[in-house]
Amino acid sequence: MKDKRNLILKIAEKLISEKGYTKTTIEQIANKAKIGKGTFYLYFKNKEDLFISIIDKNLENLMREIRKEVEKISDFFDRLKKGIEIYLIYFEKNYTLFKILLQEKPFIKGQRFETFWKGFFKKWDFFIKKGFEEQIKNGRLKDFEFEDILYSLIGIIHGNIHRWIINGRKYPLREKKDVILEIFTEGIKRR
Amino acid sequence: MKDKRNLILKIAEKLISEKGYTKTTIEQIANKAKIGKGTFYLYFKNKEDLFISIIDKNLENLMREIRKEVEKISDFFDRLKKGIEIYLIYFEKNYTLFKILLQEKPFIKGQRFETFWKGFFKKWDFFIKKGFEEQIKNGRLKDFEFEDILYSLIGIIHGNIHRWIINGRKYPLREKKDVILEIFTEGIKRR
Amino acid sequence: MKDKRNLILKIAEKLISEKGYTKTTIEQIANKAKIGKGTFYLYFKNKEDLFISIIDKNLENLMREIRKEVEKISDFFDRLKKGIEIYLIYFEKNYTLFKILLQEKPFIKGQRFETFWKGFFKKWDFFIKKGFEEQIKNGRLKDFEFEDILYSLIGIIHGNIHRWIINGRKYPLREKKDVILEIFTEGIKRR
Amino acid sequence: MKDKRNLILKIAEKLISEKGYTKTTIEQIANKAKIGKGTFYLYFKNKEDLFISIIDKNLENLMREIRKEVEKISDFFDRLKKGIEIYLIYFEKNYTLFKILLQEKPFIKGQRFETFWKGFFKKWDFFIKKGFEEQIKNGRLKDFEFEDILYSLIGIIHGNIHRWIINGRKYPLREKKDVILEIFTEGIKRR
DNA sequence: AATGAATGAGGATTCATTCAT
DNA sequence: AATGAATGAATCCTCATTCAT
Incomplete structure (x- = not known):
């Protein structure tokens, strides 16, 4: 079953x-x-399979939820906003996942640590890469490399999730959406 | 010996x-x-003692280096810049530490995961908290809570370190100093 | 099983x-x-649990056998005689126990050596204490303290078991019943 | 030294x-x-040598003290009395020895448990065996085998030492001399 | 004579995994 | 399909003993 x-x-x-x-x-x-x-x-199959399955199931769910909400939105900043929101909401409901991502697991599916995380970050491409590059062409964003931005964004988000967990999850994590957006979008906007 | x-x-x-x-x-x-x-x-004493010692030694070294370089600087933004630079340089030389922090065990020194990280982030207070609060009073920074900023900053930094490691450490990590500063300081400045 | x-x-x-x-x-x-x-x-559970179990199982068996045989006997000297006999027979069949008791560790069940042995000797009370005290009142026994007698009796018995083992268990241990009784009962009788 | x-x-x-x-x-x-x-x-030479030395030194001391006090006494019962007294006094001063004798030590000097104890009991021969056999001939003692008596005697003594230790050594052990003598000598006397 | 850093054999215990039922 | 008794490889840690100084 x-x-x-x-x-x-x-x-x-x-x-x-x-x-x-x-x-x-x-x-x-x-x-x-x-x-x-x-x-x-x-x-x-074995204990490692279990571990992988936990992560896979979660990342699939997470991505499915983001995709579902985001695909109808065309404006880059709105997409971004929605994506971050869903991401936060997901970890709010599944905060254990965050702790698991921070665990001893140098190998996953025989892949090295590096390969796993590469794939993890790659999943973000679909919903912001294109928009981001357009915004640069438009001149609305500074001329960053995409990856510079991507890892900084996820960094801010994870920093805030980490804080939320460390402090006992006393407030709704999604509240932090605005702070994240504020710092990030103002940080990357050209002026 | x-x-x-x-x-x-x-x-x-x-x-x-x-x-x-x-x-x-x-x-x-x-x-x-x-x-x-x-x-x-x-x-x-035992294997756990080894683990703790690795982390302790590194964090002490890191903080000592930051302190040494930063204490003579009074301007907030210069302090911040220098702090980030030293932090990046440290992980450039000791990138294994980062991986170790990321595969951390739920208990460290008998403390829970949460307690350890709380202490870790707390170490940053000394070199930016006061300056940050002054800048808010001056009106040069937006009226954020300190912790909102702190965790966002460390998040950006760690995101960039993570990326550097994932991609095989092919460039000098310290190069990312400018991107980080750019996003972060522009993100928090009042305009 | x-x-x-x-x-x-x-x-x-x-x-x-x-x-x-x-x-x-x-x-x-x-x-x-x-x-x-x-x-x-x-x-x-672990090696110590094994050790305890060996002793517990044996002492329970031993005491059960004594109790079973002795409870129908009312005369003090007959009870004593029967008790000693069962005790000897038990060690005759389970002489390894005696060696184990003699190479005992300073701690058993977290209790000190002393506590264990106190309990061990205490188990004898039920079948001779009352009778013994009655005999004193009757004037048939010398006016000893009960414990003086108890430890002397067990001492004689153990001395004889010890000898039997040391000498290679070449005769039926129960044969010594008479010597023990002779010395002990004559030693404590009032005349 | x-x-x-x-x-x-x-x-x-x-x-x-x-x-x-x-x-x-x-x-x-x-x-x-x-x-x-x-x-x-x-x-x-090694740890076992230490263990043996502890026992050897003690048994030598003990026997020397008994020998010294007993050799000038010719009456059997007086010798016995003195011997028991010295024995008790020795363990009173060196009660740790008793606990050590009750320890895990199935092999001593490559000898088995049995051999060690045989030697231990043998040491008593010199000061009571001859006298005891004379008393039997005289008809003053019951016609026991010497070893029956010897192990019973040592048994009573050890039982009383054991009790003294178990109960926290609160009284002078030598006090028990009389009880031991009373039970033992009355137990073996012919009447 | 005295030391204590260094060693590695040895042993208790855990736990993922298998397989007969 | 479901079970859990049985296994033994794997690993932490201790401690008697040695030996260079």
Whole structure:
């Protein structure tokens, strides 16, 4: 059943985000999911597969949500605004994912750390790269390289998510949308 | 000897940044350092102590270098510029540290993840908090909360370090100083 | 299975009595029991738990056997006689236990050595304390303190068990019942 | 120097009696004795040699003291009385020895447990065996085998020492001399 | 004579994974 | 499909002993 697989994923995500990948055992996951240890292996090839699946499922969901909301918007700044908002909302609901991204995992699918993150950042291209380059041509943005901007943007966002988590998630993360946008868009605008 | 301890630290830092904390064994470290397994334990209480020591040593060095360069500068923007530059130069020389910070364990020194990072970010206060608040009173900066800015700034910086590492460290990281400053200072200036 | 646990207990009891607690390794026990090292830990929390279990199981069995035989006897001297006999028979069948008690660790169950032995001797109370005190009132026994007697009695018994083991267990231990009784009862009788 | 060797012996005796043979490390002993770890090996071949030396030194001292006091006494019962008294006094001063005798040590000098204890009990022969056999011939004692008596006697004594230690050594151990003698001599006397 | 840095054999324990039921 | 008993490779850490100084 798809359901049981998702249950395992959810439980594992929580445990791993709390205790770390290594300290979370298959047995703990199986117990919490009220399944046998053997059953776990009907749904996942091994522990690493589980880890990858957690990340994959989340990134897919995240990207699907962004895509869904953003594709009808044509204005670059509006797209950006919406994208950031969805991104924040997603981590607000799934903050464990953020902790997991910050975990011990130098290899994913045999890829190195570098390859994984490259792919991660690449996912942003689709919804801002083209617009961004147009804005430069228009002269509305400073003449940055796209990647300079991209990594700075994600950096600001992640800095704010990190802060939110560190401080106990006491406010709605999405509130930070405006601060992020303000700094970022004013920072990149040509004047 | 202080030397041997530092040798172990350096080797462990490299190994852990490459293979991750868990996958790096004491035996591997000892072999690379051409010492006996037991010798390791003359210099470190246990594996966790090693991990903490790597981080502590680095953060101390980093902060010492920033402090040294920055204390003679009084202008806020110049301080900021210098601070960012030193920070980038430090990670340029010690990029393994960044990977280690990113594969961090949920517990460090028995503290939770959150507590560690809180302390980490707190270290920045000393060199920009006062200046920043003055600039707001002067009206030269927008009326942000300090922490909104702080985490955004570190976010931008880390985003750029991350990118540099992901892409194989092919250019001098310090080059990114200007992009970071540009985006950040223009982003926070009142106009 | 209860069986496998008992098998491990029996094998460990033998090994520990022969080689001592420290020199007996889990691997040796597992090999002799034809189980995997990991399997051991399904039945015992750790090595110390094994040690405790050996002692507990034996003392429980011993006390159960004494209780069963003695409770129907009302005459003090007959009770005593029976108790000593069962005690000897038990160690005759389980002489390894005696060696284990004699190579005991300074801590058992986190209790100090002293606490363990206090409990051990205390177990004798139930079957002779009351009778003994009655005999004193009757004037048939000398006016000893109970504990003076108790520890002397157990001392005589253990001395005889010790001798039996030292000399290679060549005779039925229970034969010594009469010598023990003779010395002890004549030693404590008032005349 | 003989002094330093004796210092090490004394310190080791205390530590081993408290923590057990295995848990006591050479380093701990060296530290307490304020000598280097290497120095330890100038005085003892290895850890086992230390253990043996502790026991040997003590048993020699004990036997020397008994011998000295007892050799001038010719009456059997007086000898016995004196011997028991000295024995108790010795353990009163050196109660740690008793705990050490009760430790994990299935092998001593490559001898088995059995051989060691045989030798231990054998040491008693010289001062009571002859007298005892005379008393039997005289008809003053029951016709026991010597060993039956010997192990019973030592058993009573050890039982009383054990009790004294278990209960915190709150009274002078030598007080128990009378109880022991009373039970034992009345127990073995012919009437 | 004295030291203590260095060693590595040795052992307890964990846990991902398998497989018979 | 589901289980969980069984496994043993893997790894941390300890500590008796050595040896260069």
